[in-house]
Amino acid sequence: MKEDKQHVVITGATKGLGAALVEEFTGMGWRVNGCGSSASGEGALARVDVTDAAAVSAWAEGVGVPDLLINNAAIINGNAPLWDVSAEEFSRVMDVNLKGVHYVIRAFLPGMIARGGGVVVNLSSGWGRSTSPEVAPYCCTKWGIEGLTSALADDLQAADSKVAAVALNPGVIDTDMLRGCFGEAAEGHRTAKEWAVTAAPYLAALSERDSGAAVTAP
């Protein structure tokens, strides 16, 4: 039976946008489950690496079926032209940003489909819709997220499911990821906490009619 409290699951919730969303959704009265590879494993934050399919499945079994699933966990390559990026680093960016998202969808979506509703939000980027030098691996994954999400929405529609899939560009926010990429130029952008104040209610309001959309957070 479905609980009265709305339930959100957020990957990559130990810092940055994910941690700020955990705080905001908790304040909005939602039941919240998050994960991160460096999480303490205490309370609502599980120590789960999204590149470990078995760990993701076990986590999903433990937390149950969410109303809102936010695939937020991601990494970015160190700034470099594509020909200077090592095979190992390229592979790791693919593993976390694309394969990790697939593992999470495989673990959580069947339950949401069976229950008959909910929203999956996959974090894209401005670099999922445009490109810049020195971030080709990251751009590759975020353009991939846009295609994966649109095709997932097609799958859901073909299956007559009311579950929605949405790609979200969060904007530009001062987090460790942005600092790693922009350096000091990250300063002056919104903090994750400021971002989440408007982003969380926006995400909470997404519904079946938004499925297949590529949206940008307010």
Ligand SMILES: NC(=O)c1ccc[n+]([C@@H]2O[C@H](COP(=O)([O-])OP(=O)(O)OC[C@H]3O[C@@H](n4cnc5c(N)ncnc54)[C@H](OP(=O)(O)O)[C@@H]3O)[C@@H](O)[C@H]2O)c1
């Ligand atoms: N900040 C921006 O301006 C911006 C712009 C466009 C898009 N985005 C997107 O927004 C999302 C959040 O970015 P952010 O800026 O908040 O980044 P961040 O501060 O670097 O945080 C990334 C989060 O992902 C988690 N993570 C990384 N690898 C993981 C793994 N293998 N398994 C589980 N969790 C993992 C990290 O936790 P652990 O270290 O504990 O694993 C951390 O909690 C990302 O999808 C990013 O691409 C951000």
